Amino acid sequence: MRAYDEGQGPPIVMVHPGLSDGRRCGKVAAILSGRYRVLRLDRRQYRLDRGAPVQVEQEVEDVLALIRSVGKPVVLYGHSSGGVVALEALAASPSSFAGAVIFEPSAVIGPPLSGEGGEVLQRARAAMASGKPGKALTIFMRDTVGLPDWQAWLGGAIAALIPYYRRLVPRQLDDLEAMDRLGVRLGAYAAIEVPTVLLGGERSPANLAERLDAVQRVMPRAERVVLSGCDHGADLKKPAAVARVIRELAEKVIVD
Known part of the structure; x- marks a missing residue:
């Protein structure tokens, strides 16, 4: 398990999307690290030195190991396929989390993502x-x-x-x-009672909004937020907007 660790304060763990490494969340982390300790997981799937392909369950193990190293419940942020890893971590160990922000998870809700x-x-x-x-x-x-x-x-x-x-x-x-x-896991997500913001971009592809809709329907404590004028790359193009959503949730759920 590898992670970038910056800032001091209440902990936030970030799980990056695909075609990237732990540096992808750097812009958002830089904004948050003045108030929070931000740990950006370097996902095992995307390490150039790894061997065989990695399954979601293995990446969930890495998320939970990182949180154990912190020693207290964290706010979790996950984006795209990293959002699915985050949802699976929430389902596996809800007591490890004070809250979560999930940005357009690439969750399977019917046919496979690959057709x-x-x-x-x-x-x-x-x-x-x-x-x-x-x-x-x-x-x-x-x-x-x-x-x-x-x-x-x-x-x-x-x-x-x-x-x-x-x-x-x-x-x-x-x-x-x-x-x-991994397949359809909406039944598992229905059991997640951790306060969660399901985040989407106004200009993102329609199928991503449909996946958010499906997850929102089953999660009892999920709130939906849509970023005006943003798309799936909002963390890069408008990091302050994404950081604001994470910060607002953290202020509600983290007790120093």
């Missing part, structure tokens, strides 16, 4: 096998995330040009497979 029979994943892996990581990421962004064609193509083109992202594309595909393998 019936995993055809999206198959096409993306075939592109990787042909030495085309940019094409593989374009397929994922268009057919799983739901980005418009031009935006998915641009993301893939950038990934093809930058070695850091090229190396992470296979990890993104492994992460997608792990989400599908």
